[in-house]
Amino acid sequence: MALYIRQLDIGDLERSSVVETAAFPPAEAATREKIEYRLTVCPELCFGLFLREGQASPSAAPQDIAIISKQDSSPSDVLIAHVISTMSQNKPVRDEDMAFSPEWKSDLKATYSVGHKPNGKTIALHSLAVSPQYQRSGFGKALMRAYFKHMKERGAAERISILTYDRLVPYYKSLGFEHYGKSESEYAGVAWHDLMD
Template identity: 40%
Template structure:
């Protein structure tokens, strides 16, 4: 279903931007941890905003079903953008595809956990340091939560500027909505990126109290379709019974 969501939106990008690129949009797992670290290190200029390798291991172990990667099929049709990646990094970004010898290169990802608050909090951004041997201790992934806490939308610099970030985000929101995985998707946003996420349907709630990475964040939320309908029904009842 996720690949279908992505493919249905791919036509919104000009063919001249794609230049023969073939994409795979699929769940991430623990085997992708190193590749995710490379993408984030390359995409985020502030080290304090990057996910650590150990935190990636935790998130991809506990909730890979809501963390998705955008991969480019490594073939002869397009070597232009792939050739711009440093060979040592490209090796870390490359994994085996489903079809035998096919190689896939991770170029973007959306990594998330589930939360039980309507917004992203510092406890959502954290993870239990002894997570392999203990319960969550009140921080990190909340298995029965109904809020997708989107921690990272990251695109390799070599693949920025052609619309892949918005495309990935729209496909992700469409898939999680159709699958009924949550009531909402929430994130922490830098002020300069508020217009970017508003164009994707997120609503600005105001400054966040979260202090991850030094603070200065803004809370943004996108409600699922069924939650929007429920809110409209509730608002309608209130209107007619006042």
């Protein structure tokens, strides 16, 4: 199998940062430090779609891509897309969900007023990022289908919530999200929309 999905961890920081900055405009991409925070405090909510080294990428993503463990992957495999999330106590994603405390490294187990809430009931999906050369070929949808299935089977949360641009509302609705209208979020000065599954 040329493609597989696995949980990300801090060892994937550099390549996740590359995918994120390639997929989003600078003001909207998560910073390297935000990605580091999320891959450190809640890696179980972060997954990547990989292409095995030396394998040719299919022109379109297959319907089902297996989730494997890290020991069945290689460090030289190519990350082509990722989903990075945290837990939230809010139903729709709010600005405080996207933030993190500047003191987070001093106590990795602490719960701060912003960022990841381990006892939350909502998966706040911060980033579905696909490397530009793999966009519009179904790779993001394939990753999201596998992510939804995995999180539902685990009973990880009551819902998955996301903010998106108005132009991407139809895309996320096609994945099973329900549109709840314009968001109160003002992150990066963009007009966001709330969606939940």
